[in-house]
Amino acid sequence: MAVLAEIGREIGNWIWFIIAGLLLLGELLLPGAQLIWLGVAALATGLVVPLLEIGWQGQLVLYAVLAFVTLLLGRRMFPRGPKASDRPFLNRRTEALIGRAFVLREPIAGGVGQVRVDDTVWRVMGEDCPAGARVVVTGIDGATLTVRPEGTAA
Template identity: 85%
Template sequence: MGVTEIVAEIGTWIWFILAGVLLIGELALPGAQFIWLGIAALATGLAVPLFELGWQGQLVLYAVLALVTLLLGRRMFPRGPKASDRPFLNRRTEALVGRVFVLGEPIAGGVGHVKVDDTVWRVTGEDSPAGARVVVVGVDGAMLKVRPEDTAI
């Protein structure tokens, strides 16, 4: 028994079976691609009895519907991260990079502290006296990397 005989014997049910397999595959695998192919198979299964298509026409119809549903799906649900209006929400230390602060106590031995708003942060950088202005140039965990404001990068 060849493929054409199997398809002819199963009839339009093959499209509903394929739709079920693809929709179950969508549940098992991430990516939101199988859902559109499953919808195309379901639509093909519904259209075949209306238009009495042969297996070649069914495949062409499915291919066209699959392409259309994939394109519509990508247009309705674009991929990629959305730009946030609060990009530093959970990355407070990164928001401090580039800001200038005044040392409340000197940096000695490469380590010191600076007050930022109501919080005291540990800083690393070249030794500087209390009252010196420093620029935050990086972050290492909860420690800020600073350099004196008047030095070039």
């Protein structure tokens, strides 16, 4: 114990600045935004230790308390969770087609046909229907739309 106390007196509060620097550097290298709060706690500990002149045990307790507080504040200031998007189908554009009705370009024969969606022709699968019939998209399988005739139950 005397050795640790001697080391603590020799290093002083610089150890907390070194720890803070390593944690903040780790935040840059690792995802998650958790190390930044531990780094802030280590920095605060390094600033407070000379004012309080406490031993290494007190410093560890102070750091633990500050780490807990900064983590709580960080979670409150920057809550996690999905944010509502103004464009929910940006990277899932085909899902935006579900529920929409289109006119068949070619008849569905043998369960396969074609429909024009805006400026693109899509392959469709569903029950047989003549060309010009209106169909509703019920699902998507890769680049193939699953459809049913409009007016029929899902």
